[in-house]
Amino acid sequence: MDIQRILEETFVARAEHHETVDSTNNLLRRYAEENGDIRLPLLIVADRQTAGRGRGGKRWWSGGGGLTFSLLLPADLFPHAHVQPPLAGLASAVAVAETVAPLLPDQKNVTVHWPNDVYAAGRKISGILVEVLADRRHIIGIGLNANNSTADAPAEISQRVATLRDLAGRTFDANDILIEVLRRLERQLRTMAASPQKVARAADRLCGQTGGELSLKLGTQTIAGRCLGIADDGGLKLQTPQGPQTFHSGTLH
């Protein structure tokens, strides 16, 4: 990766490129715990993760050519962290969707899926893992299937994931993509700090679940309903048998 270019062209103050790490989120967490006074935003990009993590304890597949990186961000970028759920994941998903759409033959196929995934052609192309530290600094980890191919993905997920390379039939400059995501992410995070509902509305416009039947697992309960989009506070709106309701946590099935 071209670290110099990333530092010159984005809001990142410090950046590291590693060949292999367990997880870029884990490494940043260790840095953050060791050093409360680190220069931020700090970016870690890795070619390979041996224990890439997804939400809910899932693993993240990326294969060779996938773009995997995490940012440690200062607490003051998140003055509305009390908004439930934090909108940082949706802001990141919007930034990734905006980056990916112009690269693909059919832009309309790029959508945001609540709480913070990006889909292309109906399959997951990017996953985001946001972790909030005790001092409110945030770690945003992004996995974007870029120059990898689903032909190399484990059988159990190969039908559900998409990559830029497979969809566009060519490879991309990883630096260009990363820089574009970082620039768009900065814009979304600054918008979110000033006006959280603007980011929620951008996510709502891109939401690919609206109108579909969803099933949300919330503790021991499962709530089924038609998706009404994303609410102004970042919650998921469902038309349930009891009427419209907004949910701020849970796992979709």
Ligand code: BTN
């Ligand atoms: C999900 O789909 O549930 C979220 C996946 C997040 C994957 C990224 S890859 C970079 C960063 N490091 C990790 O261990 N996870 C995130």
